[in-house]
Amino acid sequence: MIETKDLSKRYPGGHQALKNVSLSIQEGEMVFLTGHSGAGKSTLMKLIGGIERSTSGSVAINGTKLSSLNRSALPYLRRNFGFVFQDHKLLIDRSVFHNVALPLLISGLSKSEITTRVRAALDKVGLLEKGSFNPVTLSGGEQQRLCIARAVVNKPAILLADEPTGNLDPGYAADIVTMFRAFNRVGVTVVIATHDPAMIQGLGARIIELKQGELQA
Amino acid sequence: MNWFYSRSSAFSDSVCRLLKQPVTSILHILGMGIALSIPMGCYMLLDGADQFSRKLNNTSQLNVFIAADSSDKTIKLAEKQLTELFDGEITFIDQDDGLKQLSKNSEFSELVKNLDTNPIPHLFVLTPLDSDAKKLTDVAQTIENWSFVEEVSFDAKWALKLESFVNLSKILVMMVVLLIGLGFVASIFTNIQLQITIRKDEIEIARIVGATGRFIRRPFLYYGFIQGLLGGLCAALIIFFSVKFGLNAIQPMLEPLGFYIRDPDLVTLSSPLLFSVALSLLGAWLSSNNHLKKIDY
Ligand SMILES: Nc1ncnc2c1ncn2[C@@H]1O[C@H](COP(=O)(O)OP(=O)(O)O)[C@@H](O)[C@H]1O
Ligand SMILES: [Mg+2]
Numbered sequence: 001m002i003e004t005k006d007l008s009k010r011y012p013g014g015h016q017a018l019k020n021v022s023l024s025i026q027e028g029e030m031v032f033l034t035g036h037s038g039a040g041k042s043t044l045m046k047l048i049g050g051i052e053r054s055t056s057g058s059v060a061i062n063g064t065k066l067s068s069l070n071r072s073a074l075p076y077l078r079r080n081f082g083f084v085f086q087d088h089k090l091l092i093d094r095s096v097f098h099n100v101a102l103p104l105l106i107s108g109l110s111k112s113e114i115t116t117r118v119r120a121a122l123d124k125v126g127l128l129e130k131g132s133f134n135p136v137t138l139s140g141g142e143q144q145r146l147c148i149a150r151a152v153v154n155k156p157a158i159l160l161a162d163e164p165t166g167n168l169d170p171g172y173a174a175d176i177v178t179m180f181r182a183f184n185r186v187g188v189t190v191v192i193a194t195h196d197p198a199m200i201q202g203l204g205a206r207i208i209e210l211k212q213g214e215l216q217a
Numbered sequence: 218m219n220w221f222y223s224r225s226s227a228f229s230d231s232v233c234r235l236l237k238q239p240v241t242s243i244l245h246i247l248g249m250g251i252a253l254s255i256p257m258g259c260y261m262l263l264d265g266a267d268q269f270s271r272k273l274n275n276t277s278q279l280n281v282f283i284a285a286d287s288s289d290k291t292i293k294l295a296e297k298q299l300t301e302l303f304d305g306e307i308t309f310i311d312q313d314d315g316l317k318q319l320s321k322n323s324e325f326s327e328l329v330k331n332l333d334t335n336p337i338p339h340l341f342v343l344t345p346l347d348s349d350a351k352k353l354t355d356v357a358q359t360i361e362n363w364s365f366v367e368e369v370s371f372d373a374k375w376a377l378k379l380e381s382f383v384n385l386s387k388i389l390v391m392m393v394v395l396l397i398g399l400g401f402v403a404s405i406f407t408n409i410q411l412q413i414t415i416r417k418d419e420i421e422i423a424r425i426v427g428a429t430g431r432f433i434r435r436p437f438l439y440y441g442f443i444q445g446l447l448g449g450l451c452a453a454l455i456i457f458f459s460v461k462f463g464l465n466a467i468q469p470m471l472e473p474l475g476f477y478i479r480d481p482d483l484v485t486l487s488s489p490l491l492f493s494v495a496l497s498l499l500g501a502w503l504s505s506n507n508h509l510k511k512i513d514y
Contacts, residue, residue, distance in 0.1 A: 051425055072429065079427035089422050103426040111222050150426070 001027040001189055002048055002158065007057035009043050009213075017043040019213045020057065025191065027157075030184040032200045033193040035210035041193035044210065045160050048191070049081045050074050061158075079107060082151030082188075086163035088143045090135040096122070096146055097131040103154040121153040125179070141172040148179060158189045165199055173199060224435070231439035234412065245408065246444060249401065250451025253489045256394045257456050261481065263390065267383045279303075279343035279357055280370040285312055285336055291365045292339055298363065299341055303356055306344040312337045338367055398496055405444065405500025409437050413508045424512065434505040438498060445497025449490035456481055456489070 002025040009018040017040045025031050033041050046052040047059055050066050059066045061077065069077060091099050100121055104114045122128045125145035127138075135143060144164060151159060161180065165173035177192075177199060184190045194200065200207060209216040235242045283295055292311075299307055310318075315337040320329040345353050357371045413420065420433055460481050 049425070075424075075427045075429045075432075077427075078425065083425050089418070089425070091419055091422060102423065105223055105226065106423065106426060106428045106432055108223055154426070 001025055001029075001062060002191075003060040003063075004044075004048070005058045005060075007044070007047060007059060008055050009040075009047060009052065010055045017213050018047070018054075021210075021213075021215050022057075023208060023215065025189065027189055028184070028187055030181070030190040030203075030205045031192070032203075032205055032207045033191060033210065034195065034197070034200065034207055035216075037195050038212075039195075039210040040213040041195070041210055042162050043213075045162050045191065045193055049083060049160050050078050079103070079154060080157050082154065082156035082159045084144075084147050084151045084159070084161035084164045086166035088135075088147045090143060090146060090150075092134065092136050094135075095131065096127060096133050096135060096138070099135060099146060100150045100153050103150060107154060117153055118149075121149040124152070125149045141168050141175075144168060144172075144176060145179075148176070152183060152188075156188070158191070159183055161190070161192045163194055163196075164192060165194065165196065170198070177203070223432075227432075227436045228439050231436045231443060234436075234440060235443060242444075245404075246447045246451055249404075249444070249448025249493060250455055252397050252400070253448065253452035253493055254455035254459075256390050256397060257452060257485075257489050258459065259390045259393075260387070261456070261460065261485065263383055263386050266379065267387075269379070279345075279353060279360070281341040281343065281360055282367040282369070283339040283341070283365055284367045285334075285338045287339065287365055295341065295363070295365055299343065299360070302359060303343050303345075305346045308342040308344070310340040310342065312339050315340060394492075398492070401493070401496045402500040402503070405441050405497045406504045408444070409441060409501045409504035410508070412437060412440060413505065420508075420512070430509050433509065434502070437505040438501050441497040441501025441504075442494060445494040446490070448497070449493030452489040452493065453481075453486040457486060 002023075004024075005022050007018055007021040008016070010016050021040075021044060033044065035041055043052065047054050048061075050059075050061075050069075054067070061080065064077070066074075066077065091102070094102075097118055100118045101114050104117060109117070119128060119131070122131055125148050127142060127145055127149060130138065130142070135146060138146060148161075148164070151161075159180065164180070165176050168176065173196075180190050180192060181203075192199075281295075281299070283292060287295075292309075296307070296309065312335050316329060316332075316335050319337065320326045343356070353371070357369050360366055361369045423433055
């Protein structure tokens with residue numbers, strides 16, 4: 001489902017964040033991407049999700065090479081992904097409801113369908129009663145769950161979560177991991193980047209480790 | 218319906234953004250309106266002046282005076298040459314008729330009685346068929362050089378000057394309109410750029426969840442459209458009211474002169490509107506395009 005080949009990324013300014021990363025993730029897999037801070041985890045996620053461009057090498061999603069797509073096709077590819085960020089990236093001048101509705105509005109769904117789906121997504125993360133709240137009034141854990149609701153509302157095939165438990169206390173973090181497992185169980189391919197070994201322990205999921213931009217065997 | 222929903226929410230979003238900064242928005246719109254109404258107003262004034270100069274040309278005549286002591290032969294020659302040269306109505310008032318007309322005036326009647334010889338020159342009045350002041354000036358210059366002509370008086374001389382002044386001013390106004398248009402695009406461009414900067418995070422999020430360039434551009438185009446529309450409307454109102462209450466007050470003084478400023482019609486009023494909307498859209502499009510390129514869309 002996800003296939004990278006000799007993927008490299010050099011940021012403007014000269015920093016080599018990724019070096020020749022070749023990996024393959026199957027449909028329905030749950031994978032952890034680990035490594036120290038600065039190892040290139042976020043960079044790899046962004047390259048897979050079509051948010052950044054690689055310097056060399058290729059990313060293919062379901063056999064389609066990202067580099068073969070033109071600018072106008074890329075947004076449609078991104079709709080296959082659900083993104084969860086450590087810093088949430090929420091719209092702080094919109095309600096919780098509107099934050100979750102954004103991907104659906106972009107996809108051009110009708111108002112009634114948007115309402116139904118947003119409510120379902122908010123229900124899944126336990127935020128249904130807080131739809132009219134402003135995101136800044138939510139706790140850190142609630143904000144992270146809101147971010148997850150937005151990522152899954154469009155029923156993506158692939159969920160990319162970058163440090164989803166980053167600054168949450170351990171109890172909350174376990175909740176969130178459980179949530180991802182539930183999505184994975186219904187067929188969603190899940191990739192979680194984390195530098196926190198505690199999060200991965202005892203899950204039996206596949207682990208991919210990065211070190212200074214290179215894949216560790 | 219879905220099509221309408223995503224657009225109407227982008228539109229109401231743009232309206233909200235304008236309303237959120239009411240003072241800035243009002244000042245900006247007022248600035249646009251004033252900037253537009255000045256050249257438009259100038260153009261309308263010039264249009265009035267243009268008609269005025271045309272009217273002057275219409276009534277303009279050439280008076281050709283032939284010396285009082287000229288022989289009949291000279292007058293015949295003059296008539297012949299004038300008919301050859303001039304295309305239009307030629308009336309001859311001989312010096313006796315001239316004297317008779319003068320003596321009708323009570324002030325001069327006593328004076329005329331005491332004259333031994335008739336000092337009044339003969340007069341040819343030339344009335345042109347068309348109102349081409351330039352052509353009439355050429356004719357006047359030719360006639361002035363004839364030996365038997367004492368004087369040529371030409372009341373259209375300053376009408377000609379007015380006409381060329383009006384034409385020059387129209388070119389100047391056009392240049393001002395062009396410059397203001399450029400300034401307009403630049404001002405909308407920076408305004409939208411500011412909006413984009415304010416909404417940078419939002420654009421990034423929209424991009425990540427799969428927004429197309431068109432989706433991202435849309436609220437900014439609407440924003441530019443609404444601003445252009447309101448700016449143009451403001452200009453139309455300024456023109457309308459200043460003509461209605463300002464110029465109409467001095468109209469009675471100008472009218473006897475034939476200087477007439479028309480009430481602004483729908484076409485006149487809608488032109489700043491179209492101008493403003495088109496340029497605002499252009500500015501917004503350039504600005505959002507510029508930004509989308511930067512974020513590598
Ligand atoms: N936008 C950027 N511009 C320049 N350098 C960057 C950028 N993003 C990340 N980097 C650099 O690339 C390296 C990898 O970063 P990142 O992928 O964020 O690592 P991780 O997520 O594993 O902490 C780091 O050294 C970081 O400083
Ligand atoms: Mg990171």
